[in-house]
Amino acid sequence: MTVYLAIDADRARTIAEDLLVESPREAGGFYALAAIRRGQRMRLLLGERFEVESHWDRQDVDLLTPNGQSISAAVSCSNSAGTGLAFVHTHPFDDRPPSLSAIDRRTAARLGRAFSDLIDGPFAALVVAPGGWGGAFVTAQGDLREIERIALVGRKLSVQAGRRQGRSRGIAFDDRQRRALGEASSAQLRSMHVTIVGVGGTGSPAAEILARMGVGRLTLIDPDIVEHSNVPRIFGAAASDVLQSRAKVDVVGDSVRRLGLGVDVLSVRGDIRDVVLQEHLLSADVVVGATDNHSSRAVMTELAVKAGLTFIDMGVRVGVRRNGDLDSLLLERRIQVPGGPCLWCWGRLDPSRIAEELLPADRKERLMAEGYVTGSAEAPEPSVTALTASAGAIASSGLLALLAGALAHQPLAVQIDTLSGLGARISGEDPDPDCICRKWKSTWFEPAGYKVGA
Ligand SMILES: [Zn+2]
Ligand SMILES: [Zn+2]
Known part of the structure; x- marks a missing residue:
């Protein structure tokens, strides 16, 4: 499965500012997360921050682990909102698009397994750095699916390809x-x-x-x-x-x-x-x-x-x-x-035109013969x-x-x-x-x- 993430560009900027202010220490928070899936592709959408008081088991320059109290508060927020959950934390020193560290991945897998019974929606572990965004969708089994592309959307669009993608081919620009x-x-x-x-x-x-x-x-x-x-x-x-x-x-x-x-x-x-x-x-x-x-x-x-x-x-x-x-x-x-x-x-x-277009062919022919639909949706x-x-x-x-x-x-x-x-x-x-x-x-x-x- 390939996973994509969309974040409203203004929201992405606010999150980065809110969290990176604690630099050089890592900081984090819980956010609403939605997911829509078609075939082998899933697109995640990052939503509002849940106002959960952050308490950490460990907070250091390269390590951040939320404690049980803040985790259960985040779960109840996501349940009452009816959304999935994203844990976003910072890598204050990464000037390139960041990826989850080995410790992050273990924490994410553990949280993913714990959340599978507790929340009715997707879970993702995301990381934000001065150099951009990264992270992974976490399955109920605790498997991580790296996010392939991240789009910062709104009236201005920018896209960040995951680290796994090399620089795209192609001739030099005009x-x-x-x-x-x-x-x-x-x-x-x-x-x-x-x-x-x-x-x-x-x-x-x-x-x-x-x-x-x-x-x-x-x-x-x-x-x-x-x-x-x-x-x-x-x-x-x-x-x-x-x-x-x-x-x-x-x-x-x-x-x-x-x-x-x-x-x-x-x-x-x-x-x-x-x-x-x-x-x-x-x-x-x-x-x-x-x-x-x-x-x-x-x-x-x-x-x-x-x-x-x-x-x-x-x-x-x-x-x-x-x-x-x-x-x-x-x-x-x-x-x-x-x-x-x-x-x-x-x-x-036009709702009536949509209805006409969606009629099965045999039914449309009959209705046209009876004069109920015009067939204008088909006419060139x-x-x-x-x-x-x-x-x-x-x-x-x-x-x-x-x-x-x-x-x-x-x-x-x-x-x-x-x-x-x-x-x-x-x-x-x-x-x-x-x-x-x-x-x-x-x-x-x-x-x-x-x-x-x-
Ligand atoms: Zn980290
Ligand atoms: Zn509308």
Whole structure:
């Protein structure tokens, strides 16, 4: 099993400041922890601190062991909050991302076994240092699973790969791009893993542009094969791919690999509404949504809230006047960050359309014949390559906005008419308090219960 951890960037900074103040001695505390699992991947979310008075059996420069009293207080906090538990402690002298020491590992294994009967949720032992974060998920048997990647999320995104991962491969950065982004963002870009859901008109140029910008890893997900009608919009596709009935993910994946830029590309043919494929969302630092249906978006927006994922969703729409003249080529970019609005908050999902999309095929045919559903969810929307390619580019620059921290003072969701070139913000910088997303249990808002595998 591969384990990932997401921490709200502001919370991560506060925790580090709170705990490292006791430097040179180690310090620690107990925090709410949630976990969501799909297949062989688990994503942990670190929540609020439990106000437990800290008492230590040992507190020294290289050793910290919580005593029985503080452990039982932490257990009762996690039980009343209905969450799992994380023990976070410091390594005040580690200038690199830290890892658990041999003593830490023994303590964590012991706590993990003890907690398995006492708490109804995951347990993790985490360590924070001036050089970053590290740690492990601890199973009920006391086995440690090292955390592979740690994402500090919010309106600015940064990712820290675990110590086990070497420096990513790839050619040297484009010097002109490095001048634009700076060293730190360039290095972050190279270590990024982006999952693109839907590699049609918007997703395929996004894949190519992200690869050309130097993103280290791409996962492409799409169920469809290339058809004549979409060859003009799919970057990397040719008419011959239609004759061979090739899958879009294979065509786009091969085209990105041919660039020879050292990008690690995984092509996954399938539908994101299939729960089996959702592990590819949990492993991503950023998910780009480039599908044309509402039910896939609904799946992604919900999982993004529950798993603390950063989700860039793209939409396109061609506007035509009543007399048939082209009026607008609208694209929308909605960047859903943990703690921010979801697609439901922004009013971008239509429940009746989702219901229609999810009808079994035979039932839909019958209802269409009887006139109960229109079948409009299936009808091909008008589309123009200038629009979809722009959407791919704007999705890609969304990643730069996240890495550069530009969203601290820019809107999360925007609409651009690529015909006129005019843009506007979509209002909503905070979640709608009445939105369903506030009920999806998550440690981002409060340490309310969220269980492994839920
Ligand atoms: Zn330690
Ligand atoms: Zn919402």
